[in-house]
Amino acid sequence: MALEHKKAADFSEWYLELVQSSQLMDYTPVQGCMVIRERGYAIWEKIQSFLNARMRKDGVRNAYFPMFIPESLLKQEAEHFAGFVPEVAWVTHGGDEALGERLALRPTSETIMYTMFAKWISSHRDLPLKVNQWCNIIRWDTKALKPFLRTREFLWQEGHTAHASKEEAEAEVRRALDWYADLCEQLLCVPVIKGKKSDAEKFPGADMTTTIEAIMPDGKALQCGTSHLLGQNFAKIFGIRFKTADGKEDLAWQTSWGVSTRLIGALAMVHGDDRGLVLPPLVAPLQVVIVPIFKTEEDKKMALRSAEKLIAALDAKGITTHFDERDERSPGWKFNEWEMKGVPIRVEIGLKDLAKQGMTIVRRDKGEKEFLDDAKAADYIATQLDAMQKDLLLRARAEAQSRMFEAKDYAEFKQLVEKGFVKAGWCGDARCEEAIKEETGATLRAIPFDEKPKGNCVFCGKPAKETAYFARSY
Ligand SMILES: [Zn+2]
Incomplete structure (x- = not known):
């Protein structure tokens, strides 16, 4: 069950094997496009919850815009268009009918969104306007494709805001970047560096791009999120004007910012090992798996009775559990499978444990067995989940520092x-x-x-x- 490729010896092959074997993703007949499987998607949902909470507090609201962008719209900001056109996929036909104008499958949504912003903003009272959308993005990449890190279709969120002043917009840019850094460090335990991009590396059409960058175990950088100050560039072109409090007219100051499903790739690379995924407890779809060790149906029933109390106690603490009672698999096989899937804590309940009114606990990142009395188990597991979340960040920080x-x-x-x-x-x-x-x-x-x-x-x-x-x- 362990991975054929080793992390230290063959990082790239190890990663490809890891994300597929742990069932985060799978390949499809569509070249460059993958399935994000249920376990991978559950991680994405945790990322969504984390960011939605931050955005909501800041007054950002979620909405949805069309995925088709008329070519004429995309062309309006020249630098923006030039930056994206090599990777745009076009819709040219509806049925057999050629379209009068080609439609881009959104490579990003500034142009379609700001066309609407211009319609919605007329007074300083309409500002700030803060809209986010969770959606798919198409970029017809021809470089080497890699699951989560480089695929032609991926999922992301894009936040877009309009403000009355440059200072407000700048503050929004930094605020979004801080959410992203917190997301990476607090939720995913992936340490990042914050900073701004050079002019050569900035977003096409932006005045300034800020970024968070993480170091992967092979020494390569992974851009984990970006937040752009668009200045008044798009406002000028799309006519996002507003009446100021003293009756003058001004152009809105804008920002846009995003993180994508590539964060799941970063998570897998940073924490995974030769036995599979290692998931930080806060982002793990399943936090505790309970594996009974039994020979007879009677033993299994006893293990289940003992587990039921634990499950109820963990449930009350908001900790997710699963009792793996499959008969057709041996305990050892199950241990390997749950390790591959990165479940933070495994509980083993066998006859020896039952005789001592306890259970054996194994943390995924440490791999050591500890015996615990029934009465203490739930509290101890909760403490260990907290500790593991902290330890993974500390370990990742130390590793990043060494690179x-x-x-x-x-x-x-x-x-x-x-x-x-x-x-x-x-x-x-x-x-x-x-x-x-x-x-x-x-x-x-x-x-x-x-x-x-x-x-x-x-x-x-x-x-x-x-x-x-x-x-x-x-
Ligand atoms: Zn120089």
């Missing part, structure tokens, strides 16, 4: 970038950024918000204007 480096010069940079993130000075010139990318395959991932530039540009040696993180990426 973060600082380079004094370009020779050192080239060596270190093989292993992870490299922090280095940058003069701000896009030509240095481009040269680094061409020669090392590393892109500028993020310019941290609160770091003062020091030293020189790692490429050209001129005084640094920024301190930046570089890495190869997914």
